[in-house]
Amino acid sequence: MRTTALFLSGALFAVAASAAEDFTPEQKDFFDKKIKPILTDKCYKCHSNDAGKSKGGLLLDSREASLKGGDTGAAVVPGNVEKSLLITAVTYKDKDLQMPPKGEKLSDAEIADLTQWVKDGAADTRAAVAKGKLSGLTDKARQHWAYQPVVKPAIPNIKNRAWCVTPVDAFILQKLEEKNMVPSPPADKEMLLRRASFDLTGLPPTPKEIVDFTSDNSPYAFVKVVDRLLASPHYGERWGRFWLDSARYSDTTGDRLNNRNTDYRFPYAWTYRDYVVRAFNEDKPYDRFIVEQLAADKLTDLKDQRDLAALGFISVGKRGNNVNDLIDDRIDTVSKGFLAMTVACARCHDHMFDPIPTKDYYALHGVFASIDEPKDKPVISQAGAEAAAAFQKKMDALEQANRDNYYKLGVENNADFRKNAATYLKVWYLTRPSMSAEDQKKGGDIRAEAKLDREVTRSVNRVGREEAIFGPLRNFSPGKWGALNWDKLNPVVAAAFKGLTPQNVDEVVAVYAKIFNGISAKADALQKALAAAKDSQGALAAINPADAQLIQFPLTLSPAYELTTEQIRKEVDNWPLGLRNRGWAFNKINNLLLTDSGNDARAMVVEDKPTPTNSPVFIRGLVENKGDVVPRHFLEILSGGKPTPFKLGSGRLELAQAIASKNNPLTARVIVNRVWLHHFGEGFVRTPDDLGTQAEKPSHPELLDYLSSYLMEQGWSLKKLHRLIMLSKVYQETSSISDNGRTTTATEYANIDPDNRLLWRANVRRLDFEAMRDSLLVMAKNLDETVGGQPVNLTDEPYSYRRTIYGYVDRGNLPELMSHFDFSNPEAPNSKRTTTVVPQQALFLMNSPMAIDVARHILTQPVIAQAKTNNDRIIGIYRIVLGRTPSADEFRIAYSFLGEELRLQDKVAAEAKDMTEKAEKKAEERAKRNGNMADNNGFAAIQNEGATIERKPLTAWETYAHALLLSNEAAYVN
């Protein structure tokens, strides 16, 4: 183990040491232990690359720099103490050269160490800096393919013209022919239909659609299918969801620390999600889609109010307590989402690989620093009158409950203080930081003995700020009033103390006890009046201000007409901690806004601040380390020269237009690459959020450019792009390698192109979480086809039958089920899902009530329930689950399984009896538990309404259908 440890450290530091000259271990050790800490602690502040400063032209963060020195000469001359200006400076011998500056002179020991070090040859272990610094600001990086204009390439000449249907095919075939490969034969119709259906709608074909397509022998049969699928409202749900991955969509802030200062959940993020779905369904031109998401509020030709929700692209990101992180999230999302550029890397330094200077980052920083979110979000669609009325009633009740709680806690707190004013004030007096340790302890003991309320005690510390009331206590010293300003005192207090010269603090607090006791009756009246004050015309004037000031201590209560939810939140935030978390309805209000259909839909808009500002570069990312101010502008590398500063407000619209431009080399390529990814399993470039210099070269650069040009020529219509791709032969290839005796060829091809980058066959692709869950709902005929709306809980019983895209996405705590199935991490743009295989996925399909319920429902469908023969029943199940007819082998296996299970059914049922009874009981308990979750802290998932799934054993036939659900084929698209 010892050797290991040494080796470890060796590996760590070998590199650093290699840059140093040959020094003895002792010398190096001396440097590391004694010298380096002095340099880093005392000198680097002003003389290092790290700090971004080289005062007097001097850097001390490498040996070379120290030897070279600054404006006045070499800082270190090895072996020569006299000539080393560093030593001159630290010894303060020269009155014009004294470092570190006054007041921070090094200790004698430190000076001695430095002197010794120079004398011994100034050994150094630091790596050479500057030289190895990586930078993307090079011509080579600027010449990277992705930054060059898109030029539509000519369609290549290929040998086998007959195979090609579209230009896409020619590009694909060209690469195959280069390797002497031929594409695979077409997929059979059932396979193709299933593929196309999942690709465009995320849903399996219905049995009727299968029959329609397989019996349609016209040459346009597949064209009809593609057009039908593109016209389906489910298309937007599928492709909208892909976009939401790129837009890091979530229904929550993810900020679990916020201590109720804001709501944890976004009540209206879903309106952005619905906007995205609608945009895809309407085939909104992609350039327009971009502009709306960045600047819908700036557009003069916005026809549909609902398009304002597009701005959710900016606002549905994660929140914390740091505005620069918020801006960073937005820069990251814009640059990755639209441009597949990692601009966020340039927050602290110029990008190490791509031509993105830090200036560019802060040019965008200024854009997002110049926007705000208005408090009142615009209504984009109103709820029905009846639902709205019901909602308002519930909301009124919650708001009233909040106000009631406000007065209850506030009144109790103040009353408790008045009742025990003497003790509270004495404890406050004794435990002030300025008091002696003994007094403090005494104060603590009194507090404990009197069992003073913790929250009142906390709120009493306001004493220090209320000179008008507590002047006499604060200025008290035995026998005299010191600096007390009688004129500024509350008249009631002044009158009470007039003429008294208390000798000890007990006498002082006794006077206060009397004062506060004396106003108790009036306090009740005032507090009642406040709570009843529904409008500003209320009877608050009856109380004289001097009394009111006393009554409103320690907590100042506002009249009811001012108490909006936001106002209460703001006030309560200054209340003592224990009261901030007691009995409030904030989370219930948030929950109601998010889940009640009577709530109007609102857009999460942003708006420009009245005065837009430019941001300075934060050197090395540090807010306090400000560099040059950068005008707001677009990325230099994409500006075709020096970028022009934005002029309109924050510059969002100009930013949007620069991105959504045909001259932008990335915009079209990025979306084309992603569309290709979702049709073929991989994009031309396999990192869809990074097409920079670190990404691989595209597998088919010319085709990528051809399709990008095509997209732009076709008015940025994504539906036209899908159509072109899907009607190509390459899309329709089979994934099978055994068709037409091609097994040998396939083995050979697999050696040449194991990843199938050349697309000599179709890829087998796993269904993602959405397609998996949605397909189960379709098989069960349970799918609720409603498009859009507030989010639902996907993972808990009672289950929702909404499509998965409508599930509640909690960035702060993604449900286990979703992460087990590789749901996109909504922290940052993530356009490509991982596909892990874990047993929890299997357990879900094997054992979850939801999957079991699906198996049952398959058997109740008319095509199965009314089937005359077992054959028909098996065919029906195959069509529902796998979208095809079973083979002879599969019939045989089915009969063998079913024969056995039908024979054993009674035995199984008997075995299952205990099990299901127990399960039934548990399900009830769980439902009860979930019901109690309503009173949560605002972090829990929302709850659906509905029934739990019946716990009873599956029949033989149901088990058979269930088995098909578990099969690989059901989880993949061939």
Place this chain on the structure above:
Amino acid sequence: MTPAINHTATEKFRREHSPSTDDIIFTRRDFLTRTGMGFGALSLAGLFGIDLGQAVGAPTAGPLAGGPLAPRKPHFPVKAKAVIHIFASGGPSQVDTWDPKPELTQYTDKTIPGHDGLAFGSPFEFTKSGKSGVEVSSVFPQLGTVIDEMAVIRSLWTDIPAHEVAQRFMHTGSLQLPKPSMGSWVVYGLGTENQNMPGFITIGGAPEWRQASFLPGVYQGCNVNYNSKMDLDDVIMNIKNQFTPMDRQRRELDLVHKLNAIHADKLQKDAQLEARIESFEMAFKMQTEATDAFDITKESDATRDLYGRTDMGSKLLVARRLVERGVRFVQVDAGSWDHHGDLAVVLKNKAGEVDGPAAALIKDLKQKGMLDSTLIIWGGEFGRTVTRDRNGSAKPGRDHNGRAMVAWMAGGGVKGGTTYGSTDEFGARAVENKVHIHDLHATVMALLGFDHTKLTYRYNGRDFRFTDNFGNVVKDIIA
């Protein structure tokens, strides 16, 4: 001895760590002192041309060889194969547990220089224990008997003494951004030994403490809300079929395999399709094996008594059963140590909960020959003040303190009977051989055979590692 490296040196650290916390935590002077150093030796391995492609977990688009959970060798051969992390959430007081400070006791109820409020000497006695003579608090009588197996770190420190932030930091090495948890990194690096069980199991705790974050979901901790009274069927989500008896389910899965064989027949051999078939077998076996692992009634009375028939006793016994079955990383939430008041009573009770079971775990593992291969870690998210909690009280407690905290490790190649580092005379802040949380993480990774700078995962355009750009291995506690 390599120089203590200042983690706070890089701008990245400051960016991530400083916002909104400067004024609460650091005086300006502290801050400058902490941030004065360059980051030369700490730069990314890539900067120095280390070939990340050679590292375990090199950036890769495809699945890891042998599947993401297949057992893998670390960078260096070591003894530790599994980890049991006993997390004392809440922030245990260092001066009452593992860092005796007689000087502090002398000042009790007096003010001490540089501190607000009154000094609060530990109400507990410390006794030199074991052959090593390490001082052990009277609240840990049982652990005192195994002190020669333990290494106590007395100079640990963290950045921000607020529970949620510090807990996230302890588990993920990140204060704000969601990053993968320790267990996720370990299983990502080592895979797991038992393909019928999840590789990373947590018994309680917050989701963040087990998150895979940007690592593939397979590395996420599988949480089990275990308690000794719970129904074993509820330990893992969907672990029990409520609808089909086992033997029929077996026949059903056999049918599924036949269907899968027909499906695979026509296709290119595909690792993922095969892995999926395996995953169903694993899931099937997990139904019995996982529940069996949690069934401590299968242990002898002697063993159960050794651990104690308490909640913590059962949890640590389960932890041992899990590790025995090849689970790579087990994390047990053993909170809550947030003792603001009445510390003399409540800390003792809290310590009493874990003392016997933890000592039993060490003895039991040793007796089974598993101690060398199992690393046990105990510690919380920060330490506590050496003064009374601010408001003063007849029954004092302590407030949060990030500048000094303790942790101990045992087994897994740790040098037993040692203490490492020290705090100032009052125990208020780590001063000698300071160990930052990133250093602790680096050390855990080293004990498991990893160069923490080389275990990386490519995400969002760059290579990430558990220790970010920081971390020094504390070699002196490695045997």
